[in-house]
Amino acid sequence: MINNLSAKERLSIAREKMPEQDAALRSRNFAEVNLGLSLEQAMREAQRCLLCKSRPCVAGCPVEVDIPEFVACLAQGDLAAAAHALMRDNALPAVCGRVCPQEVQCEAKCVRGVRGLPVAVGYLERFVADWAMANSADLPGPPATVPSGKQAAVVGCGPAGLTAAGELATRGHEVTIFEALHDTGGVLRYGIPEFRLPKGIIDQEVRRLIDVGVRIECNVIIGKTLTLGQLREQYDAVFIGNGAGLPVMLGIDGENLKGVYSANEYLTRVNLMGAGQVFDSATPILRGRHVAVIGGGNTAMDCVRTARRLGAERAMIVYRRGESEMPARVEEVHHAKQEGVEFVMLTAPLAVLGDEAGWARALRCQKMALGEPDASGRRRPVSVAGSEFDLPAEVVINALGTRANPLLTATEPALKLNKWGNIETDERGATSLPGIFAGGDIVRGGATVILAMGDGKRAAAAMDAYLRSA
Amino acid sequence: MFKVLENEVLAPGLHRLVVEAPRVAAARRPGQFVIVRSAPGEERIPLTIGDADGASGTLTLFVQAIGAGTRKIVAVPPGGFLRDVAGPLGQPTHIENWGRVACIGGGVGTAVLYPLAKALAEAGNQVTTVIGGRSAEFILLEKELAAFSAEVRVTTEDGSRGRRGFVTLELEDLLRNPARRPRSVFAIGPVPMMRAVAEQTRPHGVATIVSLNPIMIDGTGMCGGCRVVVGTEARFACVDGPEFDGHLVDFQGLADRLTMYHEHEAQCRLAHAGGGMP
Ligand SMILES: Cc1cc2nc3c(=O)[nH]c(=O)nc-3n(C[C@H](O)[C@H](O)[C@H](O)COP(=O)(O)OP(=O)(O)OC[C@H]3O[C@@H](n4cnc5c(N)ncnc54)[C@H](O)[C@@H]3O)c2cc1C
Ligand SMILES: Cc1cc2nc3c(=O)[nH]c(=O)nc-3n(C[C@H](O)[C@H](O)[C@H](O)COP(=O)(O)OP(=O)(O)OC[C@H]3O[C@@H](n4cnc5c(N)ncnc54)[C@H](O)[C@@H]3O)c2cc1C
Ligand code: SF4
Ligand code: SF4
Ligand code: FES
Numbered sequence: 001m002i003n004n005l006s007a008k009e010r011l012s013i014a015r016e017k018m019p020e021q022d023a024a025l026r027s028r029n030f031a032e033v034n035l036g037l038s039l040e041q042a043m044r045e046a047q048r049c050l051l052c053k054s055r056p057c058v059a060g061c062p063v064e065v066d067i068p069e070f071v072a073c074l075a076q077g078d079l080a081a082a083a084h085a086l087m088r089d090n091a092l093p094a095v096c097g098r099v100c101p102q103e104v105q106c107e108a109k110c111v112r113g114v115r116g117l118p119v120a121v122g123y124l125e126r127f128v129a130d131w132a133m134a135n136s137a138d139l140p141g142p143p144a145t146v147p148s149g150k151q152a153a154v155v156g157c158g159p160a161g162l163t164a165a166g167e168l169a170t171r172g173h174e175v176t177i178f179e180a181l182h183d184t185g186g187v188l189r190y191g192i193p194e195f196r197l198p199k200g201i202i203d204q205e206v207r208r209l210i211d212v213g214v215r216i217e218c219n220v221i222i223g224k225t226l227t228l229g230q231l232r233e234q235y236d237a238v239f240i241g242n243g244a245g246l247p248v249m250l251g252i253d254g255e256n257l258k259g260v261y262s263a264n265e266y267l268t269r270v271n272l273m274g275a276g277q278v279f280d281s282a283t284p285i286l287r288g289r290h291v292a293v294i295g296g297g298n299t300a301m302d303c304v305r306t307a308r309r310l311g312a313e314r315a316m317i318v319y320r321r322g323e324s325e326m327p328a329r330v331e332e333v334h335h336a337k338q339e340g341v342e343f344v345m346l347t348a349p350l351a352v353l354g355d356e357a358g359w360a361r362a363l364r365c366q367k368m369a370l371g372e373p374d375a376s377g378r379r380r381p382v383s384v385a386g387s388e389f390d391l392p393a394e395v396v397i398n399a400l401g402t403r404a405n406p407l408l409t410a411t412e413p414a415l416k417l418n419k420w421g422n423i424e425t426d427e428r429g430a431t432s433l434p435g436i437f438a439g440g441d442i443v444r445g446g447a448t449v450i451l452a453m454g455d456g457k458r459a460a461a462a463m464d465a466y467l468r469s470a
Numbered sequence: 471m472f473k474v475l476e477n478e479v480l481a482p483g484l485h486r487l488v489v490e491a492p493r494v495a496a497a498r499r500p501g502q503f504v505i506v507r508s509a510p511g512e513e514r515i516p517l518t519i520g521d522a523d524g525a526s527g528t529l530t531l532f533v534q535a536i537g538a539g540t541r542k543i544v545a546v547p548p549g550g551f552l553r554d555v556a557g558p559l560g561q562p563t564h565i566e567n568w569g570r571v572a573c574i575g576g577g578v579g580t581a582v583l584y585p586l587a588k589a590l591a592e593a594g595n596q597v598t599t600v601i602g603g604r605s606a607e608f609i610l611l612e613k614e615l616a617a618f619s620a621e622v623r624v625t626t627e628d629g630s631r632g633r634r635g636f637v638t639l640e641l642e643d644l645l646r647n648p649a650r651r652p653r654s655v656f657a658i659g660p661v662p663m664m665r666a667v668a669e670q671t672r673p674h675g676v677a678t679i680v681s682l683n684p685i686m687i688d689g690t691g692m693c694g695g696c697r698v699v700v701g702t703e704a705r706f707a708c709v710d711g712p713e714f715d716g717h718l719v720d721f722q723g724l725a726d727r728l729t730m731y732h733e734h735e736a737q738c739r740l741a742h743a744g745g746g747m748p
Binding site: 180181182218219220221224225226245246247249255256258259261262264265268269273274278281282283284286357358405406407 | 699
């Protein structure tokens with residue numbers, strides 16, 4: 001019995017390495033970077049888990065995936081049981097296994113990380129989820145539901161909305177998702193690139209929802225095509241998961257020159273519209289020999305690695321703090337470096353310089369030094385006098401972040417917002433309006449996929465209770 | 471999928487499409503637009519809603535086929551489908567009774583101007599309409615506009631109809647004539663035309679509203695690609711506009727940004743015309 005391995009035996013196993021596409025090759029294509037573990041690798045990695053009674057890793061996961069349980073099943077090679085245990089708590093494991101910042105969540109709490117490397121929970125989650133997708137025909141389908149006779153509307157087809165819809169449907173409610181764009185997935189599709197999260201995975205997840213009876217209507221912008229008020233009249237409850245889709249502008253000179261993009265525009269062109277990615281794409285994108293990306297988060301890494309793949313000779317991250325302060329996932333930074341991305345640290349942009357025809361040609365920068373810690377606990381960057389310099393760049397991408405888009409909320413003044421324009425909810429996801437729930441980035445500001453999913457799940461439970469009591 | 475019910479050629483390359491989109495038709499107010507994608511993989515193209523009929527659930531669009539995207543839209547025959555129609559987007563036109571107004575339309579802009587001019591007339595304004603085009607065949611909706619305008623004046627660049635020259639010639643006459651001078655001017659057409667009109671009315675202190683057409687993607691304020699400097703601020707034309715105070719618009723910046731993809735567009739046109747790939 002594999003689960004009878006002694007602790008010592010388990011401790012002697014080294015963490016598996018994720019097989020990946022060669023860096024030189026992949027920095028010129030959009031195929032997924034991580035290739036996935038083999039069954040042998042996955043089982044060996046699973047055997048590293050000490051099956052701790054106190055389950056610290058579970059506490060590190062926002063949706064409390066039963067990590068020891070699914071990993072134990074995997075260690076024995078019982079993939080169906082592993083999939084069952086995993087999907088009890090996580091509706092989109094193939095997504096989370098790939099994009100969760102595990103190093104600050106589940107893996108951060110793993111006891112094996114105290115002395116050495118934590119169990120690769122993310123790799124294992126991905127492995128089991130991919131297996132489940134490939135073998136879905138052999139797995140038991142969703143349990144039969146008893147129709148409740150109630151109807152729920154979900155606004156937005158990102159991870160929060162998808163999760164809420166799935167949970168509501170399996171509880172017997174009739175669910176319709178309204179999505180503003182022409183396709184599903186939210187940031188999973190238009191933001192996170194193919195080389196990190198293949199779109200085929202989102203398609204499969206969406207198909208699964210449709211199979212359990214969820215209706216998805218694209219091209220419906222709530223606040224414009226239909227108002228929230230109309231949804232309240234036509235549905236018994238509403239979940240709002242419309243994300244944080246409003247770019248924060250740089251506010252520096254030259255921002256409107258040709259060649260200056262917000263990350264949202266740049267990534268949407270490539271990921272949603274296929275610009276530069278599909279041969280002969282209808283939607284254009286400027287490629288640029290020198291590309292400067294401003295910011296240090298996941299979005300910035302996605303932009304800069306996309307720029308490399310579109311042929312940039314120099315693809316640069318320009319960030320005003322140091323490398324250890326960057327909020328991006330560690331793996332993305334590591335991959336970006338392997339792909340030849342340059343990291344221009346402790347540097348703040350002052351202006352985009354243009355030529356006489358209105359094209360960007362350089363980013364004027366200033367060197368920074370780290371001072372006292374600020375409210376976030378990170379050391380505050382302060383400018384170094386007389387340190388201005390110009391970085392050549394024909395394409396400049398602003399990846400400073402996003403805020404709540406007021407398109408929907410502005411049309412329903414009774415909906416209570418906080419001072420940043422995010423919707424206020426209680427811990428169950430209930431808003432100030434009865435029957436209206438919300439979750440994901442529209443509540444939290446730019447956060448993570450798994451937090452958005454957790455919100456969707458909690459809100460669905462509260463909506464279920466609301467619908468049944470009504 | 472959105473069914474095309476009618477597709478009529480009004481002028482060379484200029485089509486009038488009637489499209490079934492009941493939700494958009496019910497919500498739409500004059501001045502708003504939709505984003506249309508003819509088929510999967512195609513570009514998202516912003517188009518003003520020329521007219522809408524809530525009862526039949528239809529929209530009227532006026533489309534000038536200038537590039538690959540618009541050509542594919544006008545190629546859809548009656549009974550065919552457009553893959554995506556999303557809207558209504560943007561702010562509706564602010565309509566009030568100014569007394570005397572002038573509505574200036576250039577090219578396809580005339581079609582877009584039509585519902586606006588009509589709404590202004592219905593609000594009690596005395597509407598003088600000036601429409602211009604390259605030649606007689608590009609002069610649109612003259613009769614329809616005449617039905618509610620106090621007067622319709624026409625200019626063509628080659629003089630084949632109306633006065634020879636640009637719409638600004640006629641506008642100049644109106645501005646100089648105290649009995650005709652408008653309190654407010656609405657101009658919709660190519661960027662150089664709107665710019666010229668705004669420059670012309672500025673010294674007269676006549677309020678001038680223009681409808682801007684920057685490159686757009688989502689149309690919901692998500693990408694920032696449609697930003698235009700108005701006054702001192704960058705505004706998103708898709709959510710704050712598309713109509714703005716013409717005296718505050720940075721037309722140079724707008725015109726500049728519209729050339730961002732000229733190289734790509736030229737290649738697409740070649741591929742389209744020659745059948746081969748660039
Ligand atoms: C480039 C990028 C990379 C990221 N990388 C990671 C990562 O590696 N790991 C991680 O955990 N997180 C990552 N994030 C953050 C994560 O993607 C978000 O936190 C998450 O997607 C939020 O989910 P959501 O469902 O709240 O909103 P979204 O994913 O934003 O989805 C909202 C949906 O609602 C639609 N919508 C908006 N307004 C309306 C309306 N009025 N009517 C109808 N529909 C509307 C939108 O079109 C969209 O489809 C990244 C974000 C970005 C931008
Ligand atoms: C709010 C708004 C309302 C509009 N209303 C109408 C209308 O009612 N009828 C009509 O015929 N046209 C209208 N337009 C213009 C129309 O969207 C463009 O002509 C069309 O997008 C061009 O695409 P294309 O592929 O055919 O041509 P392309 O060859 O791609 O481009 C030709 C020209 O159009 C501009 N353009 C390209 N892509 C876009 C884009 N996505 N958005 C805006 N401009 C672009 C380019 O700068 C170029 O100068 C409107 C534009 C906006 C922003
Ligand atoms: S969902 Fe994310 S945080 Fe939770 S166990 Fe899986 S990878 Fe870790
Ligand atoms: S903390 Fe680490 S070793 Fe312990 S159960 Fe969780 S994954 Fe396994
Ligand atoms: S079109 Fe994207 S913000 Fe206006």
